[in-house]
Amino acid sequence: MRPTILPGMAHQLAPHLRPATEAEIEAALRDVLLRGGFYPVKTDAAMINRGSRGRGSIRTGFPDLTVLHPLPGTTLCLAALVETKTVTGKLRQSQIERHAELRDLYGLQPLILRDPKEAVALIREARRIAGLLKERSQIM
Numbered sequence: 001m002r003p004t005i006l007p008g009m010a011h012q013l014a015p016h017l018r019p020a021t022e023a024e025i026e027a028a029l030r031d032v033l034l035r036g037g038f039y040p041v042k043t044d045a046a047m048i049n050r051g052s053r054g055r056g057s058i059r060t061g062f063p064d065l066t067v068l069h070p071l072p073g074t075t076l077c078l079a080a081l082v083e084t085k086t087v088t089g090k091l092r093q094s095q096i097e098r099h100a101e102l103r104d105l106y107g108l109q110p111l112i113l114r115d116p117k118e119a120v121a122l123i124r125e126a127r128r129i130a131g132l133l134k135e136r137s138q139i140m
Contacts, residue, residue, distance in 0.1 A: 026084040028116035036123035039068045061098030063110045069126040078126050081110040
């Protein structure tokens with residue numbers, strides 16, 4: 001039987017008795033992605049220069065992680081933009097706007113991952129695409 005959790009007290013419980021925090025989910029996602037051959041890069045705008053619009057800056061609302069997967073035999077890689085949220089976490093307005101900009105202007109689809117198990121599908125897709133590209137390069 002799980003204990004009753006009073007509002008504002010969840011953070012004081014042992015990790016296995018409370019919902020995971022966004023930071024814990026992100027750390028677990030990074031571990032899964034690393035084991036799957038990805039190189040995760042933290043792309044938190046707050047760590048760089050909050051809200052800057054300068055050239056080469058990361059704007060507020062940009063996804064938490066940019067994950068890179070090598071394409072063997074080339075200097076290129078596959079990339080995915082990953083936003084980490086808890087099961088109940090919601091996008092902030094700046095994230096909604098930035099994700100829409102990435103989709104509408106650049107054709108990029110940020111992923112919202114709430115559980116490390118969801119990263120497995122991303123790993124499978126990267127391996128599938130890398131395999132297709134490898135097959136195609138051998139044909140040419």
